[in-house]
Structures are given as C-alpha cells and as structure tokens.
Amino acid sequence: MKIAIVGFGVVGSGAYEAAQSVKGLEVAAILNKGVAKGYEHIAGLFRNSIDDIVNDPEIDLVVEAIGGVDLPREYVMKCMNAGKHIVTPNKNLISACYEELSACAKANGVRIAFTPSSGGGIPWLFNLRRTRRTDRISAVRGIVNGTCNYILDAMHQSGASFDDMLVKAKELGYAESNPAADIEGTDTLRKTVISANTAFGTSIKESDVPVYGIDSIKACDIEYFGKLGLTCRLMMNASIHGDSVSAYVEPVLFGPDALEASVGTNNNLITLVGDCVGTLSFYGQGAGKMPTGQSVIQDVIDIRDGINLSAIETSADYKVDNTAEVHRYYIRCSEILPCIENFCDKVEEYRGAYRVITKPVSVACMHEAGREMREEGLAFFFAGMGE
Amino acid sequence: MKIAIVGFGVVGSGAYEAAQSVKGLEVAAILNKGVAKGYEHIAGLFRNSIDDIVNDPEIDLVVEAIGGVDLPREYVMKCMNAGKHIVTPNKNLISACYEELSACAKANGVRIAFTPSSGGGIPWLFNLRRTRRTDRISAVRGIVNGTCNYILDAMHQSGASFDDMLVKAKELGYAESNPAADIEGTDTLRKTVISANTAFGTSIKESDVPVYGIDSIKACDIEYFGKLGLTCRLMMNASIHGDSVSAYVEPVLFGPDALEASVGTNNNLITLVGDCVGTLSFYGQGAGKMPTGQSVIQDVIDIRDGINLSAIETSADYKVDNTAEVHRYYIRCSEILPCIENFCDKVEEYRGAYRVITKPVSVACMHEAGREMREEGLAFFFAGMGE
Numbered sequence: 001m002k003i004a005i006v007g008f009g010v011v012g013s014g015a016y017e018a019a020q021s022v023k024g025l026e027v028a029a030i031l032n033k034g035v036a037k038g039y040e041h042i043a044g045l046f047r048n049s050i051d052d053i054v055n056d057p058e059i060d061l062v063v064e065a066i067g068g069v070d071l072p073r074e075y076v077m078k079c080m081n082a083g084k085h086i087v088t089p090n091k092n093l094i095s096a097c098y099e100e101l102s103a104c105a106k107a108n109g110v111r112i113a114f115t116p117s118s119g120g121g122i123p124w125l126f127n128l129r130r131t132r133r134t135d136r137i138s139a140v141r142g143i144v145n146g147t148c149n150y151i152l153d154a155m156h157q158s159g160a161s162f163d164d165m166l167v168k169a170k171e172l173g174y175a176e177s178n179p180a181a182d183i184e185g186t187d188t189l190r191k192t193v194i195s196a197n198t199a200f201g202t203s204i205k206e207s208d209v210p211v212y213g214i215d216s217i218k219a220c221d222i223e224y225f226g227k228l229g230l231t232c233r234l235m236m237n238a239s240i241h242g243d244s245v246s247a248y249v250e251p252v253l254f255g256p257d258a259l260e261a262s263v264g265t266n267n268n269l270i271t272l273v274g275d276c277v278g279t280l281s282f283y284g285q286g287a288g289k290m291p292t293g294q295s296v297i298q299d300v301i302d303i304r305d306g307i308n309l310s311a312i313e314t315s316a317d318y319k320v321d322n323t324a325e326v327h328r329y330y331i332r333c334s335e336i337l338p339c340i341e342n343f344c345d346k347v348e349e350y351r352g353a354y355r356v357i358t359k360p361v362s363v364a365c366m367h368e369a370g371r372e373m374r375e376e377g378l379a380f381f382f383a384g385m386g387e
Numbered sequence: 388m389k390i391a392i393v394g395f396g397v398v399g400s401g402a403y404e405a406a407q408s409v410k411g412l413e414v415a416a417i418l419n420k421g422v423a424k425g426y427e428h429i430a431g432l433f434r435n436s437i438d439d440i441v442n443d444p445e446i447d448l449v450v451e452a453i454g455g456v457d458l459p460r461e462y463v464m465k466c467m468n469a470g471k472h473i474v475t476p477n478k479n480l481i482s483a484c485y486e487e488l489s490a491c492a493k494a495n496g497v498r499i500a501f502t503p504s505s506g507g508g509i510p511w512l513f514n515l516r517r518t519r520r521t522d523r524i525s526a527v528r529g530i531v532n533g534t535c536n537y538i539l540d541a542m543h544q545s546g547a548s549f550d551d552m553l554v555k556a557k558e559l560g561y562a563e564s565n566p567a568a569d570i571e572g573t574d575t576l577r578k579t580v581i582s583a584n585t586a587f588g589t590s591i592k593e594s595d596v597p598v599y600g601i602d603s604i605k606a607c608d609i610e611y612f613g614k615l616g617l618t619c620r621l622m623m624n625a626s627i628h629g630d631s632v633s634a635y636v637e638p639v640l641f642g643p644d645a646l647e648a649s650v651g652t653n654n655n656l657i658t659l660v661g662d663c664v665g666t667l668s669f670y671g672q673g674a675g676k677m678p679t680g681q682s683v684i685q686d687v688i689d690i691r692d693g694i695n696l697s698a699i700e701t702s703a704d705y706k707v708d709n710t711a712e713v714h715r716y717y718i719r720c721s722e723i724l725p726c727i728e729n730f731c732d733k734v735e736e737y738r739g740a741y742r743v744i745t746k747p748v749s750v751a752c753m754h755e756a757g758r759e760m761r762e763e764g765l766a767f768f769f770a771g772m773g774e
Contacts (some may be wrong), residue, residue: 016519018663121664123514130510133688134405211617259670262646275509276405276681283646283668294521294663301520307694 001025001304004053004084006075007066010033011089011116013039014293015063015300023115025304029053041178043262061085061303063296069096076101080108087299089116089292095190095206098197100248112308113299116190118144121291122284123298124270128198129309135274137199137384139239140369142270143263144191146286147175147182148234150266150351152251155222156231162217174266185249188236194312195362196247197239199272201315204247208264209321210367211249223331224355225253225383231261232383237363239273239325245318246325251383253330322364329366331356333380339369357385388412388691391440393462394453395419396435398476398503400426401680402450402687409684412691414479416440437462448690450683456483464486474686476503476679476716482577482593485584485699500679500697501687505531505578508670508678509684511657515585516696519700522661524586525526526626531578531655534562534569535601539638540607541650543618551603561653572600572636573657575623581699583625583634586659588702597754598636603625603768608719611742612640612770618648619770624750626660626712631633632705633712635750638770640717663688709751716753718743720767726756 001024005012008030016039019025027045030036031053053059062079064086065073072093081104088094094101095113104369105112115125124142131137143149147169150257154165166183169175181187189211196204214234225232230253238247254261259281263269268286273279285291299310331340334353343365346357358366366382372382388411392399397415403426406412414432417423418440422430442447449466451473453459459480463473468491475481477657481490481501492499502512511529518524530536534556552723554569556562561652568574570687576598612619617640625634636771641648644654646668655673672678686697718727723741730748734741745753760767 022521085693122667123517127510128686134409134684136408143500254645257649257651259646260647262644262649264644274681275676278672278675278678279670280509280672281668282671283666283670285667288665290663291665294661297521305694307692316451383455 002028002058002062003061003063003300004029004031004056004059005063005065006031006050007064008036009065010289011292011296012065014289015065015296017174017290018294018297020303025300028059029056034380039194050078054078059084061087061300063300064088064093065296066090067092069093074098076103080104080110080112081245083108083110084173085303086112087296088112088114088302089296090320091113091117091187091190091194095193099203102312104264111303111308111311113303114194114281115310116292116295118194118275119268119282120286121283121295122268122270122286123295124282125194125198126298126309127282128272131272131274131277131280132201134274137272139273139276140195140199140271141235141237143233143260143268144236144270145182145188145234146266146268147179148173148188149263149268151183151320152214152232152234153264155217155247156226159219159223159373183213183215185211185234188234188315192236192238192247192249192358193235196245197312197314199238199362200240200245200318201313202245202318203314204245204318204320209247209249210322210363212370212382213249213252214251216379218253218332218349218381221381228346229256230254233263234280236243241321243318244321244324246318246322246363248322248367253383253385281355322367323362325363326360328360329358329382330359330385331380331382334378335372336374337376337378339372341359388718389415389445390450390687391416391418391446392450392452393418393437393440393445394451395423396452397676398679398683399452401449401676402452402683403676405684408711409688412684412687416443435645437465441465441554441633446471447592448474448687450687451475451477451480452683455665456480457679460484463700464491465685467491467499469582469612470495470497472497472690474626474683474690475501476575476683477501478504478577478581482580486590491698498690498695498698500690501581502686502697503679503682505581506655506657506669507673507675508682509655509657509669509673510682511669512581513697514669514686515659516580516669516698518661518664519588519668520588521645522663524659524661524687525767526660527582527586527658528622528624529657530620530647530650530655531623531657531673532569532575532685532769533655534566535575536650536655537561537620538570539601539619542606543613548560548606551687570600570602571597572621575636575712576697579623579625579634580635582623583632583700584699586625586629587632587705588648588700589632590701591632591705591706591707595633595708597750599638599754599757599769603766604638605768607738608768616643617641620650628711630705630710631708634707635709640770678688710749712750713747714771715772716738716745717772718767718769720743720760721765723761724760724765726759740766
C-alpha cells in the first residue's frame with residue numbers, strides 16, 4: 001500500500017519512521033513546506049501542494065498530521081472525495097467534525113481512523129471500540145494529557161510552583177510555547193468527547209462538556225493534598241446514568257491505592273468499565289514522536305488489512321447531564337460566595353484564603369459555581385474527591 | 388457463525404453468556420456431562436460426545452474450555468482435522484503444545500486463537516501481537532496470577548499469615564481447592580512462556596524457565612517489606628539480552644511509585660516494552676466468568692472477521708539465559724549456606740533467622756541457590772528488588 005503523509009512535524013515524521021519497518025507499506029509522498037531538515041535523503045518525496053497528493057492515483061491512504069481544524073478538514077475531505085482512506089492523530093479535527101467526516105467517508109467508500117487522537121501511543125480507542133463488540137461500556141475516565149500530568153507530578157515531587165514547573169515542561173518539550181489547550185483542559189475535553197462517543201455510540205459535543213483545568217493550582221494546594229495522602233490528576237470523566245451521560249473534565253484527588261496516583265511524569269492512564277470485562281485500564285505514552293507515530297501506522301495497517309475497529313458507531317442519542325454525578329470537592333478560594341455556601345462541609349482559613357471540603361454535590365452544580373467564581377474574578381481552585 | 392463450546396465450567400458458561408449479545412453468532416452445541424445446572428432452557432444444545440461436535444458440518448469453530456492438557460489436546464486436534472477453528476483460554480495446553488497445534492492448524496487451513504490464556508479478561512496477547520506489527524518488543528513482565536495477588540495484597544493490608552489468606556482466597560473463589568499451580572508459580576510460568584513467545588517470536592519451553600513462587604512467604608517478610616515502603620508481587624519476567632532471552636518467575640518488591648504496588652485484590656497488570664511505543668501496560672481482571680468469557684468471544688469474532696492477531700509467529704530461536712539479568716534480592720533463611728554467602732551484602736538476624744539483602748546477582752545464580760536451599764530442606768523465601 002502506498003501512503004502519503006500530510007504535515008511533517010513530530011507525529012508526521014514519527015509515522016514516517018515507523019512505516020519503514022512494515023513490509024508492503026510505502027510512504028510515496030510527503031506534504032511539507034520544503035524538504036524537512038534531516039530528511040534530505042528522501043527529498044524526492046516532498047510535495048508542495050495537497051493537489052499533488054489528491055491527484056496521485058497510486059496513493060491509497062493519507063495520514064493527516066497538520067493539526068488544527070479548518071485546513072486539515074479541507075484536505076481530508078478533498079482526499080476522501082478522491083477515494084483515499086484517512087488516518088489522523090488530530091483530536092481537534094475528530095472532536096469537532098467527526099459526523100461530517102464520517103458521512104463523507106461513507107459516501108466515498110473509504111475509511112477514517114483516528115486511534116492516536118486520544119491516548120497517543122496507547123491503543124485506547126481501538127480497544128475501546130473492540131470491547132464494544134462483546135460488552136456494554138458504562139464509563140470511561142483517565143489521565144489523557146501528558147503535559148498536565150508532568151506538571152502535577154513535578155509539583156507533587158518537588159513542592160515547586162505551577163509556573164516553575166510549566167517552564168520546565170516547556171524546556172523538556174512536554175509543553176508547547178502556548179500551553180493554554182493543555183493546562184486549561186481543552187485538550188482533555190476533546191479526548192473526552194471522542195472517547196465518550198466511541199464508548200457509548202453517541203455524539204456529544206465539546207460545548208456540552210464542562211471543563212476545569214489546572215492553570216490556577218498552587219503549591220499550597222499540592223502541599224495540602226500531600227498531607228492528606230492525596231495526589232492530584234487532571235481527568236476526563238464520562239459515564240452512563242440512565243438515559244443520559246455525565247461528561248466533564250476536572251482535577252481529581254486520588255488516594256495512595258489508586259493506579260492514577262502512581263502515574264508519573266508525562267504518562268497517561270485510561271480506563272473503561274464494561275458490564276462483562278469490569279475495569280480495564282491502559283497505561284503508556286500519550287504523546288511523542290515514535291509512540292504516536294507507530295500508533296498512526298497501526299491504524300494504517302488496520303485499514304490495509306480490513307480491520308475496522310476505530311470508527312464511532314452512533315446508535316444512541318445521549319444528552320449530557322451532570323446532575324446525577326455527585327461527589328465531594330476540595331475548593332481553595334479567596335472568598336466564600338453564596339454559590340458554594342450551601343454545600344460547604346468543612347471550612348478552614350489558611351493564609352488569607354479558605355480551604356473548603358464540600359458535601360457531596362453534583363458536578364453540574366460545582367462547575368456552575370466555578371463559572372460564577374471566575375466571573376467574580378475570584379482566585380480559586382477546585383478538585384473532585386470521590387465519594 | 389455457529390460455534391460449539393467444549394467444557395462448560397466457569398469460562399465455558401461465561402463464553403456462552405457473552406455470545407448471546409453478539410449478532411450473527413450462535414452457540415449450536417455444548418459438550419458437558421449432562422445438562423448444566425441453570426441451563427435447562429437450552430437442554431437441547433448439550434452433547435455427550437466430542438464426535439457429535441466433530442461430525443457436525445454446521446459448526447465452524449470450537450471453544451475448548453475443559454482445562455488440562457491431554458484430553459483437550461486430543462479434542463482440539465480432532466476438531467482442527469475436521470476443519471474447525473479453535474479458541475481456547477487453556478494456558479496449560481498452549482504453553483505445552485503450541486507448536487504441534489499450530490502446525491495442525493496450518494495443515495488444515497484453520498486458526499487457533501488463545502488471547503484469554505494469559506490475562507483472562509485483558510486483551511493482552513492480542514495487543515502484544517498487534518504491537519509487533521510496528522515495533523520490536525524488548526521485554527514483557529507482569530502480575531498475571533490473580534490468586535497470588537489476592538493473597539499478597541491481603542497479607543499487606545491485614546498483616547495476616549499466608550495460610551489464613553489462602554483459606555480466605557478459597558472461600559472467595561479466587562483459589563482452587565488445590566492451589567499448587569497458582570502459589571508455586573507454575574500458572575505464572577505458563578503465561579510467561581506464552582507471552583515471551585508471542586512477544587519475541589520464539590519458542591522457549593516451560594522447562595527453560597526457573598520458577599519461584601510465594602508458597603513460603605511469611606507475615607514477617609511482608610511486615611519487613613512494609614517498613615521499607617515496598618510491596619511484594621509475583622511477577623512474570625522476560626526480556627531480550629543480545630542473542631538470548633532472560634525468562635523467569637519470582638516475587639518482586641516494588642516501591643510506592645510503581646503501578647504494580649497499586650494493583651489490589653485479584654487484579655492483573657501486564658506490561659510490554661517496545662522500541663517505539665515505550666512502556667505499555669494493561670490492567671484488569673485476569674480471570675472470572677464474564678471477563679474471560681467475553682475475551683473468548685472476542686477471539687471468536689476475530690476469527691470470524693478474518694482478524695489474525697493472536698498467533699505466535701516464530702521467527703527467531705532465542706535460548707533462555709538468565710545470567711545477564713542482574714539485580715539485588717531479599718532473602719529470609721534459617722541458615723546462610725555457602726551458595727549465597729558470596730553475594731550477601733547486608734545480613735541481619737531476626738527471630739532465629741537471617742534477613743539478607745544481596746549484592747546485585749544474576750537471576751540464574753539466585754534461582755540455582757534457591758534450588759540448593761530447597762534441597763537442603765532450609766526454610767527460606769526470596770524476592771527480587773530491582774537494581
């Protein structure tokens with residue numbers, strides 16, 4: 001099978017490297033602005049226009065690795081309309097445009113696979129979809145953002161501030177120069193949407209899912225969690241509650257016996273709960289050139305070999321409703337607003353701020369309170385605490 | 388596709404239940420001594436002789452769930468010679484007879500799949516084989532015996548004795564009435580052989596792999612580990628060292644940051660290390676009616692759909708050599724024999740016995756010393772300690 005790689009950054013070049021060891025697979029064209037540094041020996045493969053790839057009848061499959069939404073959406077549609085299969089690690093594209101892309105794929109008799117879009121090197125979506133063949137999945141959850149996990153783990157290990165650890169994450173290449181999507185939780189949001197839709201066969205949207213990230217966490221929060229034997233992780237969460245699903249992104253505190261507490265540096269741990277299989281978790285590298293690159297090529301091989309296990313099969317229309325999902329929260333805030341007053345359980349003053357442990361309260365209620373506190377310009381942070 | 392289930396115990400009946408929700412799959416016959424209790428409503432499916440299944444041209448695939456080696460081997464060969472595919476969760480059979488069965492399958496143009504033989508409900512072997520499509524695997528390791536993990540975890544949690552926790556494991560159905568294969572490590576051995584052969588594409592034998600189980604661990608060992616912040620787990624271990632592989636089964640002590648330390652009750656955690664993908668771990672139920680039953684049906688669906696990802700593809704002839712694998716050990720023994728004297732690092736007396744931390748020593752050397760201590764009739768226990 002001849003394939004093209006569109007976009008030759010970290011993941012695109014990783015996919016190229018990973019393809020080299022696979023028999024019967026040939027990277028026949030690469031779309032990039034000029035010949036990539038270090039790849040002068042394959043200068044002949046580089047193309048300047050997507051049309052060179054769209055119009056090449058020998059290319060059966062296109063790996064989209066540009067990132068973003070609008071340009072890749074246009075390119076992917078063009079390629080599918082020309083009868084080419086698509087593999088993409090692009091979570092933004094899949095989260096925002098899956099229905100449209102899926103319909104286009106069906107109309108053209110081609111496939112679109114996106115296992116690396118959630119979990120990077122971890123075959124999470126593939127196994128999630130495979131589990132659905134024999135089981136009903138009732139929940140998915142997990143640490144799916146390596147940047148945030150690196151920062152939180154480093155803060156727990158060192159006691160350092162968020163800002164210092166963000167700088168270190170950038171130095172190590174774990175965080176991008178603009179880390180907003182990671183630390184504010186929107187990257188985790190996209191993976192939540194894709195995972196929930198794959199798990200439950202539905203089509204929830206990004207705008208349905210409340211998100212609270214880690215950008216306002218402080219060393220004093222982490223110090224307090226440490227004293228309680230708790231570890232903070234940014235989590236995607238989605239589960240079935242009757243006819244609706246709860247779906248949300250928030251920091252969560254774990255006790256020492258939880259696997260999540262042992263997930264160090266930039267690793268991911270992603271879990272499904274099935275009626276038959278029970279709790280099944282996957283741990284590994286959620287990003288990076290070779291882990292993600294090989295996952296791209298796994299999807300390519302699946303398409304080549306007719307293994308169809310990475311599509312979302314929409315069969316239900318669940319609405320997102322976070323009122324039935326109830327647990328306690330830790331809140332640190334500069335002022336106790338009326339919106340949280342009703343559900344405060346324990347309140348202590350600490351260095352001019354308040355530390356609150358709430359009564360069990362719904363996720364909907366807490367995230368709404370978070371929105372109000374943000375609007376009031378309060379300094380605050382919150383994290384879920386289990387039952 | 389019409390299938391038959393041969394042997395209708397925990398896993399056989401679990402496979403039956405799991406098959407009910409899969410469209411296009413029909414359990415057409417069950418081999419069992421009489422109609423199983425609770426299954427009177429499908430009495431017509433029960434057969435008394437394997438020949439009823441072998442000679443039924445409508446049956447395309449046979450699930451072997453009898454257990455043991457000789458009888459299932461005979462039945463499986465008969466079925467394959469009659470052109471039927473095989474799915475089996477039988478680790479004893481696959482570990483002992485894979486080459487012969489694989490050759491028979493090839494000769495008859497049928498397939499034999501065995502994902503649930505190692506990892507129960509965890510799609511471990513499937514993903515291990517899938518990873519090999521794009522990656523070179525350098526190591527596999529893991530907690531693969533739920534009975535031992537239940538006992539060790541319960542000892543750590545309660546401080547109770549091995550014998551008491553073994554009794555409790557039997558009461559809960561986690562241990563069989565004869566638990567020797569679990570606690571002496573032979574169950575873990577079989578999964579080590581199957582996993583190593585799948586990972587490395589080779590054909591090591593059970594007799595090549597030294598095994599040390601947990602049947603001589605005492606509450607005083609666990610208490611000591613607890614004081615050091617260490618947790619004891621029984622581990623399968625196999626890794627590539629140049630032209631050979633190390634492969635062995637032994638208890639291993641983990642620090643609090645290791646995922647293995649957080650694996651509670653009867654769960655499993657199994658890990659591969661790939662050149663591209665890095666460390667990838669799978670956590671879940673390694674046994675049980677529905678987890679293992681659904682894994683059987685996953686293999687059935689794969690065969691039906693032409694997804695060929697659970698075979699061992701033998702391409703290398705690695706010899707087992709445990710001399711290159713070197714780490715420290717904890718030893719508790721009633722006497723310090725010459726065989727361990729050379730590599731003792733720290734020795735302390737404790738209640739008439741000795742607690743030893745060794746210098747880094749090869750696995751070959753330690754297991755040989757264990758054999759000598761056993762021959763001398765010494766009371767002792769040892770566990771690996773990492774570097």
